[in-house]
Amino acid sequence: MKTVTLTLSGVLLATSALIAPGLAYAQSTPTPVEAPGPTTQTPAEEAQDAEPEENQLDEIVVLGRYIPEPNRQSPEVAAFLTSEDLERTGDANAAEALTRVTGLSIVEGRFIYVRGLGERYSSALLNGSPLPSPEPLQRVVPLDLFPAEILEGVTVQKTYSVNFPGEFGGGVIDLNTVDTPNEPFFNMTASIGGNTETTGQDGLIYFGSRTDFLGFDDGTREVPGELALAFRSGKRIVSSNYTRAEIARIARSLENAPLRLLQEETTPINGSFRVTTGASTETGLGTLGALLVAGYDNSWRGREGVRQTGRIDNRRLVVGNDYDFRSNQNDIKLNALGAFSLTNEFNTLKWTNLYVRNVTKEARSTQGIQDSSGFLRTDNTEWFQRELFSSQLAGGHTLTDRIEFNWRAAYAKTTRDAPYETRFGYGRNAAGNLSHNVGTNPNISFSTLDDDVVSGGADLSYTLPLSDFREAKFSVGVSSSDNNRTSERRDLRFAPISTLSTDQLESRVDYLFSDFNIGQYITLSEDTVANGAYEGELQVNAAYAQVEAEVIPLVNITAGWRYEDAQQDVVLVDQFTGSRAIGSSLAKSYWLPAATVTWNFAEDLQLRVGASKTIGRPQFRELAPQAYTDTESDRTFIGNRYLRDTQLINVDARLEWYFARQQYLTGGLFYKDMSNPVETSAIQGGEGIQQTFLNAPGATIMGVEVEGKKYFEFPDNGMSFIANKRWLVQANYTFSDSEIQVGSGDRIRTEQNLGVGERATNLLTDGARLQGQSEHVANLQLGWEDDTDRSQATIIVNYVSERISARGIAGNPDLIQDPGVFLDFVYRKDFTAAGRELGFALELRNLLRTDYDEFQELGSSRISINKYELGRSASVSLTARF
Structure with missing residues (x-):
């Protein structure tokens, strides 16, 4: 079987060959018009020029030599973020990186809207598998959770294919993690930064715990034992279920000034x-x-x-x-x-x-x-x-x-x-x-x-x-x-419990809700x-x-x-x-x-x-x-x-x-x-x-x-x-x-x-x-x-x-x-x-x-x-x- 590789000017011949093969075989190959990229004839084209009367063209194929591999392999309308793209824009996570894709925008710094449709109309996959969400208002996982350094690339498919989940409105976002290397390597990166509205400015804080900077609490925020027992009891924390002394003990167990x-x-x-x-x-x-x-x-x-x-x-x-x-x-x-x-x-x-x-x-x-x-x-x-x-x-x-x-x-x-x-x-x-x-x-x-x-x-x-x-x-x-x-x-x-004095009401929050006032002037009630x-x-x-x-x-x-x-x-x-x-x-x-x-x-x-x-x-x-x-x-x-x-x-x-x-x-x-x-x-x-x-x-x-x-x-x-x-x-x-x-x-x-x-x-x-x-x-x-x-x-x-x-x-x-x-x-x-x-x-x-x-x-x-x-x-x- 012989194959002819067409340039842009070969479209007419391809169409004619599909409609009337006999006519196409009788025609000589037109001289290619210069197109972007190399225009050198292939061996098949040279052979046809030399012996046109002996060639029989069974089919005509267009070679998309410049079509990128992902676009060539994907039969759908899709966009691809590569590791090169992620490095160029320097975005910190997947949510930021996806804002560079056609038709995508970011909401609350976490959720991606595809073609104007909210995050509920798109699904996020990790290496093809569905993900849960830690957000109370969304079932879709927020994409700021995925740092750019763990990603090899991201595929955004905008037309639906049946191998993906049916929950598809704007598109499906498939996050592909980095793969194992062929050669050993070891990289370390350190960075510092700031913001004109934040860094070096006086800002509100509260102490919290000594290990907050690590992202882990040292136990300060654990539910106190007395409160945990009350939660498990099945009884609402109100005066009809607990004595005044029991409620005071629960209230005093709560962390005060640091939080x-x-x-x-x-x-x-x-x-x-x-x-x-x-x-x-x-x-x-x-x-x-x-x-x-x-x-x-x-x-x-x-x-x-x-x-x-x-x-x-x-x-x-x-x-x-x-x-x-x-x-x-x-x-x-x-x-x-x-x-x-x-x-x-x-x-x-x-x-x-x-x-x-x-x-x-x-x-x-x-x-x-x-x-x-x-x-x-x-x-x-x-x-x-x-x-x-x-x-x-x-x-x-x-x-x-x-x-x-x-x-x-x-x-x-x-x-x-x-x-x-x-x-x-x-x-x-x-x-x-x-x-x-x-x-x-x-x-x-x-x-x-x-x-x-x-x-x-x-x-x-x-x-x-x-x-x-x-x-x-x-x-x-x-x-x-x-x-x-x-x-x-x-x-x-x-x-x-009783009327609070002006001094008490004007005091600091940790003073007002101190152990001294709880049980004597203030009680605790549950509104769950x-x-x-x-x-x-x-x-x-x-x-x-x-x-x-x-x-x-x-x-x-x-x-x-x-x-x-x-x-x-x-x-x-x-x-x-x-x-x-x-x-x-x-x-x-x-x-x-x-x-x-x-x-x-x-x-x-x-x-x-x-x-x-x-x-x-x-x-x-x-x-x-x-x-x-x-x-x-x-x-x-x-x-x-x-x-x-x-x-x-x-x-x-x-x-x-x-x-x-x-x-x-x-x-x-x-x-x-x-x-x-x-x-x-x-x-x-x-x-x-x-x-x-x-x-x-x-x-x-x-x-x-x-x-x-x-x-x-x-x-x-x-x-x-x-x-x-x-x-x-x-x-x-x-x-x-x-x-x-x-x-x-x-x-x-x-x-x-x-x-x-x-x-x-x-x-x-x-x-x-x-x-x-x-x-x-x-x-x-x-x-x-x-x-x-x-x-x-x-x-x-x-x-x-x-x-x-x-x-x-x-x-x-x-x-x-x-x-x-x-x-x-x-x-x-x-x-x-x-x-x-x-x-x-x-x-x-x-x-x-x-x-x-x-x-x-x-x-x-x-x-x-x-x-x-x-x-x-x-x-x-x-x-x-x-």
């Missing part, structure tokens, strides 16, 4: 340290490799800003609550990755273990005017420890030259422990001095969250040759996952909600069948069906009686089809078109009809047990031109039709902002994506600085537009209305944008690479336009967040000193001093819901390579 007293201190610099090492050796069974990555990071973030709430007065938006706040947050992060592999000619075994611990220690004070109560000040001290442990065993086996078998089994567990969340309120007395508001709110809370996933899967593929140059790959697979979550919270409140705990479980069993085939030369088709059967339950648990009540139960099966066609119609140029049906399931917290306060925003969220699954129809098209090695230009269109999308809505309740969840009747989202990457090299005309470098321009832009569809007859079931349908138009506006969706997302990278000088520099620009953070209370405008423009600069240089290979890095972040800004707006009136300065950041690091 309650706010102070001011100069905030230190940020610092981090990490070690990476690996090696491999030959054994009788194959190559045995091992890799270890360990890191420690200690950073500070100070914030000073405004938090307001708005209300409508005489058809004008006016300020209700008006607070100023100060916060100082210490983040301590530890991570360790251990990977082992055994490979030979036909088999690969990998065992990957990851441990991540993120601790947040925060001191915060808020004061201002409460709409109905006048002056109010609230002081908070908090300690949140999030842990993730994942262990995965995976294997790949080549059974014959046509049959491959792959499998994986994983266990992952996350925990979130928040001991001693303290909250103390103050007003002003007749003399204008600060005075404790004793007994008004819960003062001390203990909460825990455990979330684990046991998962496994297997894939079997068979490759059928269709010709010497084409083949079809048939794949079948099964997978199963069992996600379990438990959440508990206990709230305690100090209350006066009876059904304040819940258990959630999601079991998903799935099977799929898929075929990937080059059905005719130039055209590849990937098509398949996935069957998913899921049972999702949320059970409300009474922490005093142990009784259990079904909060929500969703059981449903789906058939999910997907197909993508790729037409490589010209050299290094291809068109992809895909369509699929996918789903999105409500998250556990969204289904639990309980109140939960988010400390990041000081907002209370209430679940809705009547939520239903979201169903999506997805259509994508993308044209890709890889005109030179590592250089490309792509453009794409996408459209999604959504049934029952989940939205967050603000509701009336108390003095602050409360939010709940509801199913909108429907929504659509459509958009355009453009991305390009180009290198430039210039001749030496006396400007060696320019000539010795390879200059980079890389940019992407996404425009998306969404609309909620609400008809006059549509009804919504809410928790506040106890599941009784009410008019959707009372809560939603037809044609409004989807929550979280930004019309414009753009990224730009400008930089150079100098192999001679061993240096690299990049200017990075990221822009995200306004998006809805929550629906406003009926009749009020929506809450809007304006992420704005961020400008960063990263410089890296390798050099040799004292015979040692070293690497230096400088990172400058937020050079434009963009603020965090969330607001409500009506006409000329604007309310700052949450606004503070982020400041500019800088860090330097040094790496030693051994």
Whole structure:
């Protein structure tokens, strides 16, 4: 069989040959027109020129010589972050790195929105296995948990293929950890940094324990023995269940000054340290490799800003609550990755273990005017420890030259422990001095969250040759996952036994709640909600069948069906009686089809078109009809047990031109039709902002994506600085537009209305944008690479336009967040000193001093819901390579 390799001008001949082979054989090969890259004829082309009358062309193949390997192998619309990309941008974790990908934006520094769809519509995998989440409000794992140094790359697949979980709206994010090396190495990196709003500034702190800087408490925050016994007794801590002396003993066992007293201190610099090492050796069974990555990071973030709430007065938006706040947050992060592999000619075994611990220690004070109560000040001290442990065993086996078998089994567990969340309120007395508001709110809370996933899967593929140059790959697979979550919270409140004196009410917090006053003037009472705990479980069993085939030369088709059967339950648990009540139960099966066609119609140029049906399931917290306060925003969220699954129809098209090695230009269109999308809505309740969840009747989202990457090299005309470098321009832009569809007859079931349908138009506006969706997302990278000088520099620009953070209370405008423009600069240089290979890095972040800004707006009136300065950041690091 003979093969002709076509350049761009050969498309016409290829088309003619497919339609009328006889005519094509009679034609002579046209002279190729110069195209980007080499144009030398292949041996097959030379042979055809020499003996055209004797050649018989059975098929015509276009070779995409510049199409990168991941893009060539992936049949779907996807984006790939490589280790080179991660190093260039210098991002600290996966969440930051993914903001550089077309159509992706970051929310709260942790969660990724793909094409304007919230994190609930995307799934995150670690080496192909699902992950649990330590976040109370999300089932999706926050991506700031994954430091960049443990990642080999990240795949973001934007069109659905049936080998992935069916929960797919915006995309699937597969985090690939670093692999074992071929050569032994040992690297150490240390860095220091600071922020203009934090470092060297006076910030709020509380002492905590002596080992807080390590990310571990020394036992100070452990639940005291007397309190632990009371929690286990099943009796609420109130005077009807305990004597006054017993309650006093419990209250005195609580830690006082180290965890309650706010102070001011100069905030230190940020610092981090990490070690990476690996090696491999030959054994009788194959190559045995091992890799270890360990890191420690200690950073500070100070914030000073405004938090307001708005209300409508005489058809004008006016300020209700008006607070100023100060916060100082210490983040301590530890991570360790251990990977082992055994490979030979036909088999690969990998065992990957990851441990991540993120601790947040925060001191915060808020004061201002409460709409109905006048002056109010609230002081908070908090300690949140999030842990993730994942262990995965995976294997790949080549059974014959046509049959491959792959499998994986994983266990992952996350925990979130928040001991001693303290909250103390103050007003002003007749003399204008600060005075404790004793007994008004819960003062001390203990909460825990455990979330684990046991998962496994297997894939079997068979490759059928269709010709010497084409083949079809048939794949079948099964997978199963069992996600379990438990959440508990206990709230305690100090209350006066008798009238407190002015001196007592004006005293320091640790003096007022000292052992002397407890039992004599102050008692303890428990405010825990009876059904304040819940258990959630999601079991998903799935099977799929898929075929990937080059059905005719130039055209590849990937098509398949996935069957998913899921049972999702949320059970409300009474922490005093142990009784259990079904909060929500969703059981449903789906058939999910997907197909993508790729037409490589010209050299290094291809068109992809895909369509699929996918789903999105409500998250556990969204289904639990309980109140939960988010400390990041000081907002209370209430679940809705009547939520239903979201169903999506997805259509994508993308044209890709890889005109030179590592250089490309792509453009794409996408459209999604959504049934029952989940939205967050603000509701009336108390003095602050409360939010709940509801199913909108429907929504659509459509958009355009453009991305390009180009290198430039210039001749030496006396400007060696320019000539010795390879200059980079890389940019992407996404425009998306969404609309909620609400008809006059549509009804919504809410928790506040106890599941009784009410008019959707009372809560939603037809044609409004989807929550979280930004019309414009753009990224730009400008930089150079100098192999001679061993240096690299990049200017990075990221822009995200306004998006809805929550629906406003009926009749009020929506809450809007304006992420704005961020400008960063990263410089890296390798050099040799004292015979040692070293690497230096400088990172400058937020050079434009963009603020965090969330607001409500009506006409000329604007309310700052949450606004503070982020400041500019800088860090330097040094790496030693051994």
